[in-house]
Amino acid sequence: MLLTLGLLSYLPLCAQNPIIRDQFTADPTARVFNGKMYLYPSHDIPAPAGQRQDWFCMADYHVFSSENLTDWEDHGVIVTHNDVEWVRPESYAMWAPDCVCKNGKYYFYFPASPKSGRGFGIGVGISDSPSGPFRFEPNMIQGAMGIDPCVLIDDDGTSYLYWSGMGIRGCKLKDNMTELDGQSQQMEGLPDGFKEGPFAFKRNGIYYLTFPWVRKEGGTETLAYSTSTSPLGPWTFKGLIMAEHSNGCWTNHHSIVEYKGEWYLFYHHNDLSPKFDKNRSAHIDKITFAKNGDIIEVKPTIRGVGINPSTSRIEIDRYDEPGKGVTVEFVDTANTFKGWYATLTDKDSWLTYRDVDFSDLGASGYLIANVKAENNTELIIKEKNAKGKTLAKVKVVCMTEGQFRRDNRGRWMTLTSSLDYIPKGVTDLYITSADGNVSIDWIQFKNRDKYFQPASSGSARPDDQGFIRRWLLLDPIDKPNRSNTVFTDSYLQENFNKEYFANQFTAVPKSGQQEKVEKQVLTWHGLDSERFNVKLFRFADLNQKQIYGVLFWGVTVINCDEEIPNVRLAAGSNSASSWWLNGEQVLLLSGDRRMVEDDGMSQRLTLKKGKNILRCAVINGPGMSDFCVRFLDESGKPVTNYTINIE
Amino acid sequence: MKSLIITLALSATSLSITAQDGQPYIHDPSTIAEREGKYYTFGTGGGGLISEDGWVWHGGAERPGGGAAPDVMKIGDRYLMIYGATGGGLGGGHNGRILTMWNKTLDPKSPDFKFTDAVEVAASDGMEDNDAIDPCLLLDPRGRLWVSYGTYFGTIRLIELDPKTGFRKKGNKEKDIAIDCEASDLIYRDGWYYQLGTHGTCCDGVNSTYNIVVGRSKDVTGPYVDNVGRDMFHGGGKMVINAGDRVCGPGHFGRTIIDEGVEIMSCHYEADFDRSGRSVLGIRPLLWKNGWPVAGDRFKSGTYEIESERRGYSLELAVDFVRMTQERQRFWNMDANQPLVKIENQKLSDVISTWPNGNIGVRTGDYMFRPHQRWTVTPVAEAGGYLGGPYYKIVIEGTDRALTATANKELTTVPTFSGSDEQLWRIEQLTDGCFRIMPKRIPGETGLNTTYVLYSAGDSSPTLAKWDFRSDNSKWNFRNQ
Helix, strand or coil, X not given: CCCCCCCEECCCCCCCCCCCCCCCCEEEEEEEECCEEEEEEECECCCCCCCCCCCCCECEEEEEEECCCCCCEEEEEEEECCCCCCECCCCCECCCCEEEEECCEEXXXXXXXXXXXXXXXXXXXXXXXXXXXXXXXXXCCCCCECEEEEEEECCCCCEEEEEECCCEEEEEECCCCCCECCCCEECCCCCCCCECXXXXXXXXXXXXXXXXXXXXXXXXXXXXXXXXXXXXXXXXXXXXXXXXXXXXXXXXXXXXXXXXXXXXXXXXXXXXXXCCXXXXXXXXXXXXXXXXXXXXCCCCCCCCCCCEECCCCECCCCCEEEEECEEEEECCCCCHHHCEEEEECCCCCEEEEEEEECCCCCCCCEEEEEEEECCXXXXXXXXXXXXXXXXXXXXXXXXXXXXXXEECCCXXXXXXXXXCCCCCCEEEEEEEECCCCEEEEEEEEECCCCCEEECCCCCECCCCCCECCEEEEECCEECCCCCHHHCCHHHHHHHHCCCCCCCCCCCCCCCCCEEEECCEEEEEEEEEECCCCECHHHHHHHCCCCCCCEEEEEEEEEEECCCEEEEEEEEEEECEEEEEECCEEEEEECCCCCCCCCCEECCCEEECCEEEEEEEEXXXXXXXXXXXXXXXXXXCCECCCCEECCC | CCCXXXXXXXXXXXXXXXXXXXXXXXXXXXXXXXXXXXXXXXXXXXXXXXXXXXXXXXXXXXXXXXXXXXXXXEECCEEEEEEEEECCCHHHCCCEEEEEEEECCCCCCCXXXXXXXXXXXXXXXXXXXXXXXXXXXEEXXXXXXXXXXXXXXXXXXXXXXXXXXXXXXXXXXXXXXXXCCEEEEEEEECCEEXXXXXXXXXXXXXXXXXXXXXXXXXXCCCCCECCCCCEHXXXXXXXEECCECXXXXXXXXXXXXXXXXXXXXXXXXXXXXXXXXXXXXXXXXXXXXXXXXXXXXXXXXXXXXXXXXXXXXXEXXXXXXXXXXXXXXXXXXXXXCCCCCCCCCCCHHHHHHHCCCCCECEEEECCCCCHHHCEEEEECCCCCEECCEECEEEEECCCCCEEEECCCCCEEEECCCCCCHHHCXXXXXXXXXXXXXXXXXXXXXXXXXXXXXXXXXECCEEEEEECCCCCHHHCEEEECC
């Protein structure tokens, strides 16, 4: 049996729309508790066998939370339809819930099918924490028959329950939050047409009753609102919050909440189930109010809200429309939870992605892009717009000719690129390409590890463990070995003792000095290694030199105040290396070798008073190259009583 | 009849038992997993091996996704598979991905055989000092699930997964725990975490110097330090297994605990010199010496004293002790200048006529290298095996008289080896270097015997009793002296 390989990202669920990407999340009720956003959605699932296949199907509730609206944590299942005494098991009718906090207790309201009787009832669970566990009342709330409960707690602490059942109804709740206080009443003043899913809130003294509403015969749901000066109306109809979904998704359902000084509209759409609008996913967009309290109609976006750290995965298929010449497709139509990718169809195509925070990216930052292309091209990332500064031009090479011919056309590739410019703070990205026909799943910026810095002036010392980190390193000499298996002792003696440049075994070069080695012009670099091991591979890489099939030369000078007898040079290298002290070869590490601390030891040596010149040559075929070296005394302790000076 | 029964051509063939039997061709085998009595290991490229008995291996295991070097572990009632896709220089880059997926079974013929969608739990971007392939799994004693991965291209990294989902644990950050290794593995024993890594040259056939080294730490996040105090993050490591015995290039360690005190390690050998230098599955006893794991040697056919760990007495036929004659020399009037003569060992022909013809019981006694104490142990072809070894027959040297388990869980010898299950013995080296010896089947009992072992009831009285690693009564040594 061969199964197609699928990739689901473990990376944070980013608040681009939809915000939750590993399950369906409908009817999103968002509430702020303890400075954190909590989300209580319905949980659509594909109907199991025996259930009506073309209808809504909901067996349980999850709760999610987020600090920044970009990373959401799933706290798991609150309750299932088989866990509550009054609920008919396997009824798959856990419609829109709500959760509020009163006097330190959290009350979770949910509709379900009762064991006896028709229609739907509303139940309550109580917890000390917004994520549960909840203890459920054995009976549904008497007198509240319907779905989609919503609770408004007024400034005076009085609570009101609203729900949908033969229109929208409301009623005061008793202090215990589990019983109606009196008879429920129909909410008056709402427009004609189908309504459900009430969400009530209060802002600047105005009571808002908001609800999904079918405004025309045969239409689909909008989000609309009415206002009042009292919690149970009568209401004055004001207009739309959001128009019908343009793709025909029949339902919408929402909540409106203030968080850290901004107001947000949570709503749903069937993006992750484009052919079946009863599997829905939560979205967030900002919502704003006119001075008089009117709601400014919200246009749904796929970018959503929240600021993406530049070092998180940025799914640019969730771009800010309009863009130009951009198509968006599922990574895998059989598993939409894998998300989308964007294609820049031609060379004039572009898109912008809003609100990327570069404050976490240092000067060594680079770009990673997951792309596929039909031709070799360049992906161009600029700041803000077409006229903005260019951050990176990522070479997209999907085809190479010659010895290492490769054809990756149409295959996803993870590519990296250095950056020409790093923006400050939060900014927008503009993305285009040189030739078009290139698709992008995500991009991400990343800080590069530190390997070297230019040698500071004056003297250095060995580190606490005795490792010598200050070196003059020569750009790699081309030595095109395709395997390390040739590094026999005799090969190495021949090739290490060959003269590549003048005074190779005698001079101490200056940083910046150049050597001519056959056709190559190579430069000496005075460097301090950030690590105990000198990463020659990175030295070559950072200087954009050849990294494989190379021979490195290094020189450093050990200054001793007095003679230090009976020490050994202790070295490890990847791959083979040779070591000379004051012109004499003291150690040869041969073969295909990995760098190991104290791998090889010289015989006993004497470091003379004054200058001692230590030289090394390291050769490598494929793979990383590095070395570590120190002096150890007779008892194996690091020798550190000297200075290192390459000036 | 007192004829000499000397079986020169033993019924056991000269079975090559360097590695496993069958067609055990694999590279980068996952830790051996067991499912309904069958054993599975998965390798680079997508396939894997299946064994009905743990000894004879054939292809047939299936894993989608290709890529390299998987590991597999049973968690709850499901198997978690982890593997690396791309990276490793495959396709030219070091941008690798570590993926996990679940299956209810490992048996491709089962109707339940279906892998869940692979989920990415770690990746390397090609620029950084890491190459996200070669993952391994460790479930620690507190139920936390760890993964280490990486190659020579940079560091070995540690991450944590959620054992319920196989996803990366939320907020978990990678930790670099070693350099210059590949095919790393993590194991836990007695308060120590051990990191095993493969060093040396891979994929070079009979010239591969691949070998497995180890460091240990009290904390899963390291530092993992070797026997001379060197951090694996500085390239340290103590040898666990390297070339020898006509195989070279052991790599990709996996540990399987069979019983308390009975452990094996799995690996591949880059080249089996008896199998055209192919890469094959290797299974060796895993010994623990002073808190360090070390590969035991494969058990070799030969003639041995079978010595009890209890008293040091040796397994012998319950027959008359036949005295040897010697010209007595009193030490107080010995002539030191008299030429020395060599005294021959007592021979089978010297004593066999004194032995009964039928079944002869066994006991343990002082070892005097006499024929009734010398046992020839050879693998029996076609008898199959158990995890890591073939079944053996144990006969008195030069005869076909075979050690046999009896229905009342005692021991005897029969004059002629018949190949029946009670005459077949499973021999496993223990973590302390001793051996346990158990009959394949106890007459009259259904199913294979996995409980009763050769056991010292008294100093002189062997029997069969339940395996108990904590008792030296359960343990034996094979000595050739």
